Amino acid sequence: MSQLYEAFNDLYALLPVKIYKHNLKGELIYSPLHWHRSVEITITLTGNIRFNTGTNNFDCSESDWLIFNSCELHSCRCIKPSDVFLGISIVISLPLIEKWLGKDLFFFNPEVPRVSKQLKSIATELYYLDEQSPNYSLLLMSKVYEVLYLIAEDCIRLDKKYAISNNNGHIAAEFTDYIEQHYQDNLMLSEVAAHFKYSPSYFSRLIKETLGVNFLSYLNFVRVSHAAQQLGHGHTNLAACAFDNGFPNTKSFINTFKKLYGCTPSHFLSSIDEKN
Secondary structure, three states, X not given: OHHHOOOOOOOEOOEOEEEEEEEEEHHHOEEEEEOOOOEEEEEXXXXXXXXXXXXXEEEEOXXXXXXXXXXXXXXXXXXXXXXXXXXXXXXXXXXXXXXXXOOOXXXXXXXXXXXXXXXXXXXXXXXXXXXOOOOHHHHHHHHXXXXXXXXXXXXXXXXXXXXXXXXXXXXXXXXXXXXXXXXXXXXXXXXXXXXXXXXXXXXXXXXXXXXXXXXXXXXXXXHHHHHHHHHHOOOOOHHHHHHHOOOXXXXXXXXXXXXXXXXXXXXXXXXXXXXX
């Protein structure tokens, strides 16, 4: 998963922004839990998608959008296997944000129809922008500055700061990589803390500070994400799927899956069967 981290890579060639155009179906609507120093805005043009920030689910349909703060954990997946998703992600480097808007800012979606309408209009133009045009870079940046203006006017929580330590990038990458490699094992917080040479209490606080969620919540999210991938590829034995992905028993697997996906593994499987 380390290739998903952009902890110290905020400048993309000559442009301080990356544009990701999404046109996905079913199980291809998926990105594992990850983070980056850049600020990301993802806009749904058509279809449906579910985002998770490690502790909360956000279901998005046409014209809905989310903004992810620097180093904020997030992932996405389909809500139903029959879903389609057409959208765009605008990933803006933190130095550009700090230069024009300021430092330690907390961004949020104010759920104002005017802002959503304007943002969807900009996203649609970006989606269909001709990347081969000789003036592509200028056109792209003109739209990015429109986005920055919208954010500055309506999407900053003045009563909240969002400071990120430069050292947290390396630490979070080490933690998440280790969990990704060992999620199938019987991982205990005390054992992982010992691996990183921390006391359990200090490690517990540190992982919450760097990942935004506690150790067990993050571990369960990784396990459920891998289990859902197995189910999506035809794995129908729930007990085996539970043990394959580190759950101690089927009951724990079902309860955790339902909490994070909003349905039981059996219902998830039946939705896949209906699709096929």
